Amino acid sequence: MRRIDLNIIRVGVGDPADPIIQRALATTNDIFAQVNISLGQVKRFDVPAHHIAGMNVIRDKNEAFELTKKWTAPGRAIDVFVVSATADWMLGASPIGGTCQKYGCVFVSGVVMQLSEPSTGNVLAHExxxxxxxxxxxYDKSNLMHYTVPNGKKLTQSQGRRMNTHCFLH
Structure with a gap:
């Protein structure tokens, strides 16, 4: 089974080991297990809002981009920025086929999402x-990658093969 490491970065919103995030990580791990991917090392960081100039509320994808440009965590891991709120139409944002060159990146170099129970696990896995x-x-509402919430938890083997080509998997 291949693994993906994550940096959970709470932006001005408290404890990075909070129970909602713990449940989301467990859900994500369960979803990815069906295509032989598991979560590896998960590091946690807490960034006070005064270091991010109020970017704990993300109103659009440009602000999500700016957040990932201003701060990154060390290591070969996907940075997952957890903010207190996003625009009404957006629970998360991520590039398709994100970079493995986080430092000095000129485009979005991480996932940005808000906590939104009960769908936080699906949102994390989706992003x-x-x-x-x-x-x-x-088309397939049972698939994790369906664009509406609630979506399902299913991943196909072809989706698994696609994810397994990413440079952050080991």
Whole structure:
């Protein structure tokens, strides 16, 4: 089984080991297990809002981009920025096929999401799926990559093969 490491970065919103995040990580691990991917090392960081100039509330994808440009965590891991709120239409944002060159990156170099129970686990897995190269699925509501919430937890073997080509998997 291949692994993906994560940096959970709470932006001005408290404890990075909070129970909602713990449940989201467990859900994500369960979802990815069906395509032989597991979560590896998960590091936690807490960035006070005064270091990010109020970017704990993300109103659009440009602000998400700016957040990932201003701060990154060390190591070969996907940076997952957890903010207190995003725009009403957006629970998360991630590039499709995210970079492995986080430092000095000129585009989005991480996942940005808000905590939104009960769907936080699916949102986390969905956005990591984007980062690992998956597009939205417009047709299958049972698929994790369906673009609406609630979506399902299913991943196909072809989606697993696609994610397994990403440079952050080991």
């Amino acid at each position: 990591i799926g984007h980062y690992l190269g998956l597009d939205d699925d417009e």
